[in-house]
Amino acid sequence: MAEKTTKQPHRVVVIGSGFGGLFGTKALRNSDVQITMIAKTTHHLFQPLLYQVATGILSEGEIAPPTREVLSSQDNVSVLLGEVTDIDLTAKTVTSHVLGRELETPYDSLIVAAGAGQSYFGNDQFSTFAPGMKSIDDALELRGRIFGAFELAEVMAARGQEVDHLLTFVVVGAGPTGVEMAGQIAELAHKTLKSDFRSINTRKARVILLDAAPQVLPPFGAKLGGWTQKKLEEIGVEVQLGAMVVEVDERGLEVQDKSGERRRIEAVTKVWAAGVQASGLGKTLAEQTGAALDRAGRIAVNPDLTLPGHPEVFVVGDMVALDNLPGVAQVAIQGARYAAREIDGRLRGKAPQTGFKYFDKGSMATISRFSAVATVGKLRLSGFVAWLMWLAVHLFYITGFKNQVTALLHWTVTFIGNDRSERTVTEQQIFAREALKRLQGGTADLVSAPSPVPTREELEERAQEEVRLTDSNRRGVKVG
Ligand SMILES: Cc1cc2nc3c(=O)[nH]c(=O)nc-3n(C[C@H](O)[C@H](O)[C@H](O)COP(=O)(O)OP(=O)(O)OC[C@H]3O[C@@H](n4cnc5c(N)ncnc54)[C@H](O)[C@@H]3O)c2cc1C
Numbered sequence: 001m002a003e004k005t006t007k008q009p010h011r012v013v014v015i016g017s018g019f020g021g022l023f024g025t026k027a028l029r030n031s032d033v034q035i036t037m038i039a040k041t042t043h044h045l046f047q048p049l050l051y052q053v054a055t056g057i058l059s060e061g062e063i064a065p066p067t068r069e070v071l072s073s074q075d076n077v078s079v080l081l082g083e084v085t086d087i088d089l090t091a092k093t094v095t096s097h098v099l100g101r102e103l104e105t106p107y108d109s110l111i112v113a114a115g116a117g118q119s120y121f122g123n124d125q126f127s128t129f130a131p132g133m134k135s136i137d138d139a140l141e142l143r144g145r146i147f148g149a150f151e152l153a154e155v156m157a158a159r160g161q162e163v164d165h166l167l168t169f170v171v172v173g174a175g176p177t178g179v180e181m182a183g184q185i186a187e188l189a190h191k192t193l194k195s196d197f198r199s200i201n202t203r204k205a206r207v208i209l210l211d212a213a214p215q216v217l218p219p220f221g222a223k224l225g226g227w228t229q230k231k232l233e234e235i236g237v238e239v240q241l242g243a244m245v246v247e248v249d250e251r252g253l254e255v256q257d258k259s260g261e262r263r264r265i266e267a268v269t270k271v272w273a274a275g276v277q278a279s280g281l282g283k284t285l286a287e288q289t290g291a292a293l294d295r296a297g298r299i300a301v302n303p304d305l306t307l308p309g310h311p312e313v314f315v316v317g318d319m320v321a322l323d324n325l326p327g328v329a330q331v332a333i334q335g336a337r338y339a340a341r342e343i344d345g346r347l348r349g350k351a352p353q354t355g356f357k358y359f360d361k362g363s364m365a366t367i368s369r370f371s372a373v374a375t376v377g378k379l380r381l382s383g384f385v386a387w388l389m390w391l392a393v394h395l396f397y398i399t400g401f402k403n404q405v406t407a408l409l410h411w412t413v414t415f416i417g418n419d420r421s422e423r424t425v426t427e428q429q430i431f432a433r434e435a436l437k438r439l440q441g442g443t444a445d446l447v448s449a450p451s452p453v454p455t456r457e458e459l460e461e462r463a464q465e466e467v468r469l470t471d472s473n474r475r476g477v478k479v480g
Pocket of ligand 1 (some may be wrong): 317
């Protein structure tokens with residue numbers, strides 16, 4: 001009798017549930033593969049709208065749906081929570097950890113889409129006082145700090161104390177995130193909150209946008225950069241260019257101007273929106289392949305997004321250094337879809353695709369309500385038309401119909417009524433991260449270490465003891 005053989009499906013491991021991870025996984029929906037997605041958060045994150053969570057327009061759920069839910073109808077995927085700490089290219093395994101538990105996952109093909117984090121250009125100590133804008137934790141912490149600053153100012157003003165340092169908000173970095181953040185804090189202070197306080201005048205709050213570069217939004221060109229700066233100043237944002245941050249502390253920051261002169265700005269709330277650093281997994285891969293890393297830690301890949309000597313490993317999105325590709329969502333989405341097509345094509349015996357080609361669909365940034373800038377090919381747009389484009393594109397890309405509807409509702413509240421639906425802040429949002437850092441093992445210290453699995457006899461004994469205590473009315477009876 002012929003021996004029955006069961007063919008194992010091709011195993012694809014996807015690292016990350018961001019734009020690259022999610023879109024790559026979805027693109028393998030109809031392929032004969034078994035996918036394991038490993039990511040360190042339980043959600044997919046629409047990073048471009050983080051600033052709206054930080055300034056009370058959207059809730060975190062609207063931009064960060066559970067990955068498990070998004071992929072629930074795709075039968076060939078398992079989603080695992082865990083931070084990948086190692087990739088062994090020889091053994092073809094990925095090692096991940098969650099709360100002290102280690103897991104090793106084997107792969108036949110690998111898509112690495114672990115993105116990038118905030119860079120403080122070697123001054124990581126700044127992060128304590130100037131959170132970045134990379135995660136839901138960051139956005140909620142910033143929301144807590146921004147609304148908390150107004151609350152504290154009200155109390156101090158009622159006591160007759162000076163509050164300028166509480167009503168000064170500094171955003172570092174005049175790229176799209178910094179511009180959007182500064183514009184929203186200005187609208188919040190000068191419009192949304194103007195009638196809510198009694199002892200302070202929120203319209204007097206200062207919002208400062210700082211950058212060491214000589215212009216706002218350099219990737220949008222000189223004309224749109226100039227237009228954006230004018231618009232920001234019209235809504236009350238002070239734009240300070242050629243200003244390099246050299247020191248940050250709890251109460252303020254020190255800036256060095258182009259002339260070399262140093263000055264201090266007293267500001268309790270600082271937002272860091274300058275600089276990115278690719279995931280440290282790039283270094284792990286570079287050490288095993290000899291591939292080069294650029295200054296931002298991005299790894300040089302082959303034109304087909306694979307690693308030198310490892311055609312089974314694709315790296316996509318913000319981790320990649322190839323042809324000066326920008327760190328934007330479309331690069332990650334298109335790269336991941338390309339990798340998925342290649343994996344599927346190989347299994348179907350198709351010829352390899354030509355190298356990855358990015359199709360630039362344009363860039364946009366909002367400044368305030370009804371006002372944005374956009375570049376699409378050679379087209380340069382500003383004002384209401386650009387804002388409408390921004391609205392349509394962002395609505396289209398928010399994951400899930402449910403989130404699209406609620407986001408639209410919240411935008412109506414904010415853009416028509418100048419209001420914010422998500423102003424709830426908690427003390428934990430602001431302080432919990434610092435408290436966790438004091439635990440030596442981080443969050444792992446909050447749960448017990450994995451204990452040995454009890455034997456059947458032990459479980460039976462425990463159950464019998466429970467029954468005996470109940471049946472003999474021994475509950476609540478003083479022992480000893
Ligand atoms: C505030 C902000 C605003 C932006 N605005 C825009 C915009 O308007 N337009 C635009 O096109 N782009 C914008 N971007 C850039 C865009 O979001 C990124 O280019 C895009 O997210 C890159 O996709 P990615 O898949 O490479 O990484 P990400 O989307 O960052 O995903 C990385 C994933 O990997 C996971 N991960 C990281 N390390 C590990 C690990 N060790 N183990 C397991 N999982 C890990 C993360 O949890 C995450 O799920 C913005 C980015 C930010 C931060």
